[in-house]
Amino acid sequence: MFGWEFPPHITGGLGTACFGLTKGLLKHGVEVLFVVPKAYGDESQEAVRLLNASDVPVLIHDPVYREYWDQITFMEIGSNLIPYVTPAEFEEMVTENTRSAEETLSPVFAERFQFSGKYGHDLMAEVSRYALVGASIAANNEFDVIHAHDWLTYPAGIAAKKITGKPLVVHMHATEFDRSGENINSNVFEIERKGMEEADRVITVSNLTRNIVIERYGINPDKVITVHNAVEPSEKSEMVETEKHVREKVVTFLGRITFQKGPEYFIEAAQKVLERDPNVRFVMAGTGDLMEKMIRRVAKLKIATKFHFTGFLKGDNVDKMFAMSDVYVMPSVSEPFGISPLEAMRSNVPVVISKQSGVAEVLNHVIKVDFWDIDAMADAIYALLHYNSLTQMFQTHGTDEVNKLVWEEAAGKVAEIYKSAVIA
């Protein structure tokens, strides 16, 4: 299995999902060899054998690698095709790219390369090197299926398939359209498309993503299968103790403050609720490129005494934030899955989610609104604050619902997909 990160070294939801999945697979008798660009040594190895790509030597004299290397360097040149950049920026990028290509060659053919393990600016180079290492690992290990998570690892997956002829399963946790709206990076798009084309099976995290894969990438629907994400059972103690210093009810947005997450809709809905009921506080937790714009909007609406920004929250603070919240809102414009509402529900917080999120497909005991329908969003928030039976229903049924979404079950479906790929 090719991943990009593994707990505890995670920057997004991908690592958490991979961890949950591998643990679940173990219950179904599937052994996983997990490859990460850089292992730190303290990763949980209870369910997997972790392979550090930085330790893997590449057999540079094998012509197969040579041939493949030529292909990926070609893909890298393609990365210059980033839309909407000024000529100056473009030139800078090209220069940089050429340089990095040179740099890439030498360390790779020096047999070992230290991966940074981060989403760096020379990401494409790392992706390419990772692919080469993937091929080497494939040639030197015994396995039945190759599983690659997100586009970063698809070249590695393809390389491994080419070398060994074993079936390839690629896992779409997010598409380029989710990350960038319509202004997609065509190179990333191309890697995603190629990965899915080459794959024997494509796993999507929701039907929403499945539709994008079929319609925007033109992938054969027969091999695209949805396996909804699950959530790890909480390891927290029975009671989370926290101090709540405000009397008012608290409505929370928690996530990156980017276009994809729809923060502006949350603010507009907040304004509508506050007009009617001033005894509410709104919190926007997280950070992102739209943060300053959001702060300006809140100031302009003159609701800043009731609307608060926390900045980026980590670990315990996330739990504390949930514990303080009376309503959790996820107004995402496009969300392949969306794990945070499940975390909120697990903390007994009733949630409002956008219909444009994959997680909406598996939840009943939530309120679903269109992300753009701020009237409906405001109405849902108001109702959760004022009609008590609604909150009670969500607390009793919502927790049950989340507890049923276990990785073991999702992994069972993945194991079936492996079987079908091996047989085919």
Place this chain on the structure above:
Amino acid sequence: MKSLCLYFQIHQPFRLRTYRFFDIGSDHYYYDDYQNKHIVRRIANNCYLPANEVLLSLIKEFGAKFKVSFSISGTALEQFQKYSPDVIESFKKLAKTGNVEFLAETYSHSLAATLNPGEFKRQVEEHSQAVEKLFGYKTTAFRNTELIYSNDIAGMVQEMGFKTLLTEGAKQVLAWKSPNFLYCSAPHERLKLLLRNYQLSDDIAFRFSQRDWSEWPLTAEKYVGWLNAVDKKQEVVNLFMDYETFGEHQKADTGIFEFLHAFPAKVIKSGKWTFRTPTEVSNELQPVAGLNVPHAISWADEERDLTAWIGNDLQDEAFASLYSVAHILAQCDDKDLLRDWNYLQGSDHFYYMCTKWFSDGAVHHYFNPYGSPYEAFINYMNVLSDFLVRVNDYADENGIARKALVIRSKKAEVPPAREIKADKKSAPEKSGKTVLKSAPKPSVRLKKK
């Protein structure tokens, strides 16, 4: 000769418009006129008008041998008058033949029988008056909303002077007994009970066009064959169903109208059966046993109980809030308030809030204009909040006491949101910390490790 009793339920609710919380206090009109009009006209054309034609032609052909009965809710009658007067005219024609019985029920197809006896009686009276005014018909038999029935309801209905009541031939009540006899209420013996034969009724209402049904296609010959196979000693078969079965649930192209004409004609020609109205059946037959029904039954779902309308937290809060002002409206003469009081009691609003469907949503989704029970609840509560403000204002203006809630329910006793907040805070303050019940349990899996 055996009796065959045909009864059709007709009901249309006043559906609510999307009513946001910021409308509370500023906009007092709650109904989706466009949708209501559109739906009533559509069903009039698909079902009521063509089906009435078929029945009328059967009456012309067979005279006194063919009879039929209807219950039409008050809110349906109002909408016909408003949006489709031709439907009223068509029913008047049927009424004039003398072969049609109209049944009494609650005006707004409400659950008042279960929740507020005083309001129940008022609604039944209002409905009977409306039927008499429109069709010149004095009701003698009663059927409750969705055939909901219990011993208590029997008592109230008998007290109001009805001799006959229609309900479901529910298994939990009948056990080994057959629905094909006349029964009476055990504690209120003068009230005769006609019980729906759900097997034969649902063969038409639900299964008629189901291609994966082993008996599909259902022909008049086959159906009459089943009727003739009914045990010799049994006296009456009660076929009760939604009138919308004809042309709406089962579309015209399934052949349902041809069936509606062919099967009564065949039944009559066989010479073994005669069609009778509920009151005729009740006058003619002797009850074979008394039925004891302490827990309410209905004709809904597999459970045949009230769980589609009553029992989850949402429904309980909505009912408790609604009936908390019943005593004010009992003394009210404001036309607008009384209109809304009727419309807001419609059982449909509460049906939309049912959460038991999450496992098997098929039938339910067809009838539900909301995306989820939670949306239905939010919209209803917004409307109700505005209504309650108006009713309480009226009470203040007219010196009527705002009383504590009438319905006993633990939700009803919960104070409004802001006070709860204070409670939540005050209790744990002793320890200086607020303990929030964010208490996800560690999984079994992790415990093992």
